Amino acid sequence: xxxxxxxxxxxxxxxxxxxxxxxxxxxxxxxxxxxxxxxxxxxxxxxxxxxxxxxxxxxxxxxxxxxxxxxxxxxxxxxxxxxxxxxxxxxxxxxxxxxxxxxxxxxxxxxxxxxxxxxxxxxxxxxxxxxxxxxxxxxxxxxxxxxxxxxxxxxxxxxxxxxxxxxxxxxxxxxxxxxxxxxxxxxxxxxxxxxxxxxxxxxxxxxxxxxxxxxxxxxxxxxxxxxxxxxxxxxxxxxxxxxxxxxxxxxxxxxxxxxxxxxxxxxxxxxxxxxxxxxxxxxxxxxxxxxxxxxxxxxxxxxxxxxxxxxxxxxxxxxxxxxxxxxxxxxxxxxxxxxxxxxxxxxxxxxxxxxxxxxxxxxxxxxxxxxxxxxxxxxxxxxxxxxxxxxxxxxxxxxxxxxxxxxxxxxxxxxxxxxxxxxxxxxxxxxxxxxxxxxxxxxxxxx
Numbered sequence: 521x522x523x524x525x526x527x528x529x530x531x532x533x534x535x536x537x538x539x540x541x542x543x544x545x546x547x548x549x550x551x552x553x554x555x556x557x558x559x560x561x562x563x564x565x566x567x568x569x570x571x572x573x574x575x576x577x578x579x580x581x582x583x584x585x586x587x588x589x590x591x592x593x594x595x596x597x598x599x600x601x602x603x604x605x606x607x608x609x610x611x612x613x614x615x616x617x618x619x620x621x622x623x624x625x626x627x628x629x630x631x632x633x634x635x636x637x638x639x640x641x642x643x644x645x646x647x648x649x650x651x652x653x654x655x656x657x658x659x660x661x662x663x664x665x666x667x668x669x670x671x672x673x674x675x676x677x678x679x680x681x682x683x684x685x686x687x688x689x690x691x692x693x694x695x696x697x698x699x700x701x702x703x704x705x706x707x708x709x710x711x712x713x714x715x716x717x718x719x720x721x722x723x724x725x726x727x728x729x730x731x732x733x734x735x736x737x738x739x740x741x742x743x744x745x746x747x748x749x750x751x752x753x754x755x756x757x758x759x760x761x762x763x764x765x766x767x768x769x770x771x772x773x774x775x776x777x778x779x780x781x782x783x784x785x786x787x788x789x790x791x792x793x794x795x796x797x798x799x800x801x802x803x804x805x806x807x808x809x810x811x812x813x814x815x816x817x818x819x820x821x822x823x824x825x826x827x828x829x830x831x832x833x834x835x836x837x838x839x840x841x842x843x844x845x846x847x848x849x850x851x852x853x854x855x856x857x858x859x860x861x862x863x864x865x866x867x868x869x870x871x872x873x874x875x876x877x878x879x880x881x882x883x884x885x886x887x888x889x890x891x892x893x894x895x896x897x898x899x900x901x902x903x904x905x906x907x908x909x910x911x912x913x914x915x916x917x918x919x920x921x922x923x924x925x926x927x928x929x930x931x932x933x934x935x936x937x938x939x940x941x942x943x944x945x946x947x948x949x950x951x952x953x954x955x956x957x958x959x960x961x962x963x964x965x966x967x
């Protein structure tokens with residue numbers, strides 16, 4: 521069993537750190553009669569004790585080493601007590617709002633008419649600070665870290681245009697050749713996974729969790745597996761919805777959601793092909809701007825992680841999505857949380873995950889430590905001390921891109937191609953000269 525766990529950790533590190541998808545938040549729930557959902561992140565009963573407990577689980581000298589908690593144990597020890605949670609429910613019920621508590625008692629999901637949400641939170645738009653201020657009764661406010669996903673000020677949704685690849689795969693190749701040139705075997709050869717396969721470690725008895733902001737077609741995954749010469753078994757792909765299934769289905773049909781759909785498909789295809797005997801659990805949220813969704817992207821992303829962590833069925837959870845940036849924040853819409861509060865919200869969830877024995881992996885994106893052009897290093901959100909940031913590597917190549925001859929003589933960190941602009945790097949990726957998978961560069965000392 522220990523060897524199987526070893527395999528899944530390696531695959532989770534190397535497989536699911538794809539290119540981070542940036543989400544613009546350009547729609548709100550302000551239309552008359554619209555419903556919305558916001559997240560209320562709660563303060564742990566004793567945060568320092570919770571942090572200490574997390575470190576104890578990885579300290580060989582501690583009696584708590586590798587001893588993990590259930591969601592109910594997390595809730596009883598560090599979450600808010602039932603009496604306090606009932607006070608929150610009673611308060612929001614006065615405004616005709618429904619309140620759901622995620623297992624672990626560290627986060628609430630509050631849903632209802634947008635106008636009633638504004639009243640319950642006494643929301644006020646502070647234009648000078650580009651912020652929505654919220655106020656709760658003193659008896660509740662002391663237990664609240666942040667309110668996520670409440671906005672005031674609608675804007676037209678921005679549609680992200682797709683970049684068409686100029687090189688298409690040769691679909692006439694047999695499974696082995698296709699896999700070696702384009703798919704799973706290319707990854708295996710470059711990142712030495714054969715050493716695990718030779719031991720019979722293919723993910724059997726394990727589960728990989730993927731947090732995504734789009735649905736995907738299982739048939740697409742089956743086709744990819746078949747083209748790689750693998751069994752096209754989709755019964756091991758499982759879907760869990762962080763928002764009503766109807767919202768996810770609606771978003772999936774819209775052209776504006778295509779970038780998120782491609783990202784979701786890529787993530788599932790990678791995980792399913794490199795861990796061919798593992799169960800793949802996909803946790804699905806939505807993006808505002810791609811559908812008439814009642815939940816903003818920041819709250820949807822947080823809720824989807826909460827869903828995955830509170831179900832507690834996966835010991836490794838990965839995402840290649842992101843909302844916001846350490847420097848730029850979230851975009852044009854004022855929100856009820858700052859970028860610092862949003863990061864703290866993920867810290868709380870990821871601390872809970874660590875106590876449950878779950879490792880979180882997060883794609884760092886295509887530009888190394890500089891997610892946005894800036895003098896100081898900056899990363900996409902979520903960033904947390906309780907996650908593993910996953911970067912990629914650029915394989916050697918020589919091609920003329922956008923009128924420039926670009927030559928990379930040795931493998932290097934992805935996004936670290938001298939002389940290439942952001943647009944050039946996108947061209948490198950789309951033309952297939954970079955390995956279309958990610959690895960944890962720290963493991964291999966590549967710089």
